[in-house]
Amino acid sequence: xxxxxxxxxxxxxxxxxxxxxxxxxxxxxxxxxxxxxxxxxxxxxxxxxxxxxxxxxxxxxxxxxxxxxxxxxxxxxxxxxxxxxxxxxxxxxxxxxxxxxxxxxxxxxxxxxxxxxxxxxxxxxxxxxxxxxxxxx
Numbered sequence: 001x002x003x004x005x006x007x008x009x010x011x012x013x014x015x016x017x018x019x020x021x022x023x024x025x026x027x028x029x030x031x032x033x034x035x036x037x038x039x040x041x042x043x044x045x046x047x048x049x050x051x052x053x054x055x056x057x058x059x060x061x062x063x064x065x066x067x068x069x070x071x072x073x074x075x076x077x078x079x080x081x082x083x084x085x086x087x088x089x090x091x092x093x094x095x096x097x098x099x100x101x102x103x104x105x106x107x108x109x110x111x112x113x114x115x116x117x118x119x120x121x122x123x124x125x126x127x128x129x130x131x132x133x134x135x136x137x
Contacts, residue, residue: 064114071110074103 078100085093 071103071107075100075107078103 078096082093082096082100085096
């Protein structure tokens with residue numbers, strides 16, 4: 001085989017190899033595009049979930065505040081009812097006073113239950129050192 005034919009053969013093999021590499025690179029690029037699209041969709045779903053969760057927490061805080069206001073207002077309503085009874089019915093007034101004490105006890109129990117079942121706020125992890133080393137305790 002002449003030197004020219006050897007060069008032509010080598011170029012043909014190089015072209016074949018280059019075509020095969022280009023096809024593989026095209027497949028990788030398509031795969032990366034799919035991964036990017038899926039990541040983008042997941043990011044949008046996560047943003048929506050965070051937004052929904054934030055709205056729900058805000059709503060629950062509002063509901064909790066309303067419930068607390070109502071519960072704390074009940075003793076005042078009972079006290080006002082006792083005051084307006086003016087001792088007309090001692091048994092009824094005593095029953096209302098007992099009810100008032102039960103409401104106050106329930107308020108205390110509810111407050112204790114809320115405190116006991118509220119998880120502690122998470123602590124932020126220490127930032128990683130700028131030099132890339134592992135932080136020590």
